[in-house]
Amino acid sequence: MAGRSQSRRRSPQYAWLVTSPLAIFAVICLAVYWYQTPAWWHEWPGALLVLAAFVAAHVSVLSVVVRRQAFLVVLNEIPLILAIYFLSPPAVILAQTVASLATQLWSRMDVTKQAYNVAKSAARTAAALVVVSALPKIDGAGPGTWGILSAGVVTATLVSWLSYAGVITAVQDRRAGQDALRAGSQTLVTAAINIVMGLVCLVALDATWWAAIPLGLLLLALAFVLRSFARFFRQHRTLTEVYELTQAMREQGNDGSLPDILLSRVCALMRAEYATLWLPALGRHPEVLLTARVDGKGLLDIAPTPTAVREEALKRGTTVAVGARFADTAHLRPCLRDSGVKDVIAVPLRSGQTTVGSLEVTNLLGDATTFRDADVQVLETIAAHAGVAVENSRLVERLRFDAYHDRLTSLPNRRRVTDALAESVKVRAPGEVVAVILFDVDGLRDVNESMGHAAGDKLLAEVAERLRSIAGPGALVGRIGGDEFVVTLRVESTEETVRLATEMREQLRGPMIVGSLALDVDTAAGVSLHPDHGDDPDALLRRAELAANSAKALPYGVQMFHPALESRAARRLGLAADLRRALDAGELEVHFQPKVSIKDRHLIGVECLARWQHPAHGEVSPDDFVAVAEHTGQLHRLTQVVLTAGLRHCREWADAGRPLSIAVNLSARTLLDPRFPDQVHELLKEYRIPAAQVTFEISEPGMLGEIERALPTLCRLRDLGVRLSVDDFGTGASSLSYLRQLPVHEVKIDDSFVQGMATDSGDLAIVRAVIGLSREFGLTVVAEGVESELTLDLLAELGCEIGQGYFFSRPLPVERLNTWLSAQTEPEETPTGEVRRLRAVG
Numbered sequence: 001m002a003g004r005s006q007s008r009r010r011s012p013q014y015a016w017l018v019t020s021p022l023a024i025f026a027v028i029c030l031a032v033y034w035y036q037t038p039a040w041w042h043e044w045p046g047a048l049l050v051l052a053a054f055v056a057a058h059v060s061v062l063s064v065v066v067r068r069q070a071f072l073v074v075l076n077e078i079p080l081i082l083a084i085y086f087l088s089p090p091a092v093i094l095a096q097t098v099a100s101l102a103t104q105l106w107s108r109m110d111v112t113k114q115a116y117n118v119a120k121s122a123a124r125t126a127a128a129l130v131v132v133s134a135l136p137k138i139d140g141a142g143p144g145t146w147g148i149l150s151a152g153v154v155t156a157t158l159v160s161w162l163s164y165a166g167v168i169t170a171v172q173d174r175r176a177g178q179d180a181l182r183a184g185s186q187t188l189v190t191a192a193i194n195i196v197m198g199l200v201c202l203v204a205l206d207a208t209w210w211a212a213i214p215l216g217l218l219l220l221a222l223a224f225v226l227r228s229f230a231r232f233f234r235q236h237r238t239l240t241e242v243y244e245l246t247q248a249m250r251e252q253g254n255d256g257s258l259p260d261i262l263l264s265r266v267c268a269l270m271r272a273e274y275a276t277l278w279l280p281a282l283g284r285h286p287e288v289l290l291t292a293r294v295d296g297k298g299l300l301d302i303a304p305t306p307t308a309v310r311e312e313a314l315k316r317g318t319t320v321a322v323g324a325r326f327a328d329t330a331h332l333r334p335c336l337r338d339s340g341v342k343d344v345i346a347v348p349l350r351s352g353q354t355t356v357g358s359l360e361v362t363n364l365l366g367d368a369t370t371f372r373d374a375d376v377q378v379l380e381t382i383a384a385h386a387g388v389a390v391e392n393s394r395l396v397e398r399l400r401f402d403a404y405h406d407r408l409t410s411l412p413n414r415r416r417v418t419d420a421l422a423e424s425v426k427v428r429a430p431g432e433v434v435a436v437i438l439f440d441v442d443g444l445r446d447v448n449e450s451m452g453h454a455a456g457d458k459l460l461a462e463v464a465e466r467l468r469s470i471a472g473p474g475a476l477v478g479r480i481g482g483d484e485f486v487v488t489l490r491v492e493s494t495e496e497t498v499r500l501a502t503e504m505r506e507q508l509r510g511p512m513i514v515g516s517l518a519l520d521v522d523t524a525a526g527v528s529l530h531p532d533h534g535d536d537p538d539a540l541l542r543r544a545e546l547a548a549n550s551a552k553a554l555p556y557g558v559q560m561f562h563p564a565l566e567s568r569a570a571r572r573l574g575l576a577a578d579l580r581r582a583l584d585a586g587e588l589e590v591h592f593q594p595k596v597s598i599k600d601r602h603l604i605g606v607e608c609l610a611r612w613q614h615p616a617h618g619e620v621s622p623d624d625f626v627a628v629a630e631h632t633g634q635l636h637r638l639t640q641v642v643l644t645a646g647l648r649h650c651r652e653w654a655d656a657g658r659p660l661s662i663a664v665n666l667s668a669r670t671l672l673d674p675r676f677p678d679q680v681h682e683l684l685k686e687y688r689i690p691a692a693q694v695t696f697e698i699s700e701p702g703m704l705g706e707i708e709r710a711l712p713t714l715c716r717l718r719d720l721g722v723r724l725s726v727d728d729f730g731t732g733a734s735s736l737s738y739l740r741q742l743p744v745h746e747v748k749i750d751d752s753f754v755q756g757m758a759t760d761s762g763d764l765a766i767v768r769a770v771i772g773l774s775r776e777f778g779l780t781v782v783a784e785g786v787e788s789e790l791t792l793d794l795l796a797e798l799g800c801e802i803g804q805g806y807f808f809s810r811p812l813p814v815e816r817l818n819t820w821l822s823a824q825t826e827p828e829e830t831p832t833g834e835v836r837r838l839r840a841v842g
Helices: 012-036 042-061 077-086 090-107 111-134 143-170 174-182 187-207 209-255 257-271 307-316 325-337 373-392 394-405 414-424 445-450 453-471 494-508 537-551 563-585 622-632 635-655 675-685 700-704 707-720 735-742 751-756 761-776 789-796 814-824
Strands: 002-004 060-065 069-076 272-279 288-291 320-322 343-353 354-364 433-441 476-479 486-493 513-514 515-518 523-530 558-560 589-597 604-614 619-621 661-666 694-699 723-729 745-751 779-785 802-804 825-830 833-839
Touching: 012 111, 012 143, 042 090, 042 143, 077 111, 077 143, 077 187, 077 513, 077 537, 111 143, 143 174, 143 187, 174 635, 187 209, 209 257, 209 373, 257 272, 257 288, 257 354, 257 373, 272 373, 307 320, 307 325, 307 343, 307 354, 320 325, 320 537, 343 373, 354 373, 394 414, 414 433, 414 476, 414 486, 414 537, 433 453, 433 494, 433 537, 433 589, 445 453, 453 476, 453 486, 453 494, 453 513, 486 494, 486 537, 494 523, 494 558, 537 558, 537 563, 563 604, 563 622, 563 635, 589 635, 589 661, 604 622, 604 635, 604 833, 619 622, 619 661, 622 635, 635 661, 635 675, 635 694, 661 723, 694 707, 707 723, 745 751, 745 761, 751 779, 751 789, 761 779, 814 825
Parallel strands: 523 558, 604 661, 661 694, 694 723, 723 745, 745 779, 779 802
Antiparallel strands: 002 069, 060 069, 272 288, 272 354, 320 343, 343 354, 433 486, 433 523, 476 486, 513 515, 589 604, 589 802, 604 619, 825 833
């Protein structure tokens, strides 16, 4: 395989890191074999024949392209097998090296590439001879010899393959090397076929040299057939790709994405480094110049095509192709040399009799290859369809604008913001940072569902207009997602960035008129900085999004990015597959925390809480794995595991004479599943548990956001006889009057208020108000987070019925809970039967 590198990522001189070891290895092997066989030069007639065979093999090649890298598969295994069998090692190495040197000098490669290809050819041959020498001596043309020669040639193929991947890695990057490694694996198949053919030739020639005549004719016929088949296959593939491209332009070209559809595919189809679409300025319409690069992302505002070539094509009104194969445009070749371009084809785009622009391809991949007449015909076919598509979709007017702007708000889109950020981070000014402030609009989904998407669009347009007015003249404002807006600007410091983000968020919070309604729309702001948080624009945007997501949980709504946010997001992503396996293997545990009646200290039940001990990460926070379960569709299974474990142990406690009720947490998403009440009913019948002994706790913030959709499920659960509790009460943004709508039996005061009520009068007032209102509604009140005797006494004075917290016990596995029951409680007879009463409290 002979490399044709066109990468400019690193200096081509890095190739010597691979070339030098190959050359040294080949020279050492040649010296050793020369010393062992000093009279090898007597074989010069055979060496000349092998040399000619090697030259023929180097000329008959198959071209393969990997990304921007073109390389050649050299079919020289057949002469290599014959040379190893009939000649001494020095003659084989020299014949291969001279043949490679001759073909490289004939090509137009630079010295670095020529040196690499010659060194690789010599080294692969030497490696094959080393393997053959290490195996038993060749004796005749029998099966033993076949295995020895096959091992040597396979070794040569592996050396060639791996050295090519190594030089691509050195000259370009690791990813390009991996691509070359994967693409080069196909040469093993070619080598295997050639080995078989070479062994057939060997057996025939070993029997009689007259076999060379029919073998030669057979190989020539085979080469002709393969070349014809390859030409047919190439034409068929080209026609297929042209058809697919025209279909894509017809189906998707009207949505403003024609340049992306057209240029990237033209690059691939034509095997060109650049593909350019140019539309001239026409009246009030600006000039459009968009270029796709074969290994680039997005489109560029530049064109490598020399202006003289484009002007010539427009002047003639016909295709202009400039390169080594086109004699009629030789006068334009100096323009190519001045621009550093190898070859170019420029085709005018026409709609009827009007020229609407040009489609151009530049630099056919591979230094030793140039565009041909067949390439001109293919590009002309594409241009005919592209001209009609441009005209019909009216992209002459909106092409560049639509490529970089959001249609709804006319703000720069993600691509434009990313490109602008890429330019901004290149310039570092002392005492300044580049800030990325991302605003996530809250409540857009509610507006779309309640008022329609048209109202949501008006809201977004209003947010865009307001953000553009408050951002200032030096800022770039863009919309990068459905409800995400971004502002990029240069500021003096981190503190100044946070201050600006807070001010802009406050100004965005004013009432916005949508239709006949005035809406208060809130936003969460995430901030990332260059260079503190990275140099890559995509990374800065991603980290600002992570910070904005975190800011939603903060009262002031502004969050600066820090690495813990990214590591937590990545950790949650990695936990998804592990959680599925843990659920399948039953690795999640269920712990139980006692609930105690405050008045008489009776143990009345337990809350079931899932716990996960990860084998690599240790104990995983419930917030993390519950969030993973919600986002990966595993929440139903998680809920079922906890509920099933709770009912099973509830049955065991009842059978042991220790009846206890259980409480299980439900997500709002579970309440949206209409099948859930039926599943609960089946489980209650299976474990023979009275429905009244089961309480479902639903978090207030999560439930109230979906109250209308969750209400039917809540009513069906109530009709089953289970108890319903509002968990984390007081932390939601809703009114207490919601309790009138919900079919619940109890209210659970959030622990943040209970823990502070002994020292904070505000928390004490909230707890008193919740207890009083719950009494009015006839609801039981549970206080979680009870951690001291003083808190317990205050709750008793206020009339709270049930307490739960570390003052009684932390959540325990079932075995430890049973031990705790025996140690900390004692049976007590009541009018309703025997219950367990705490010994340690009261």
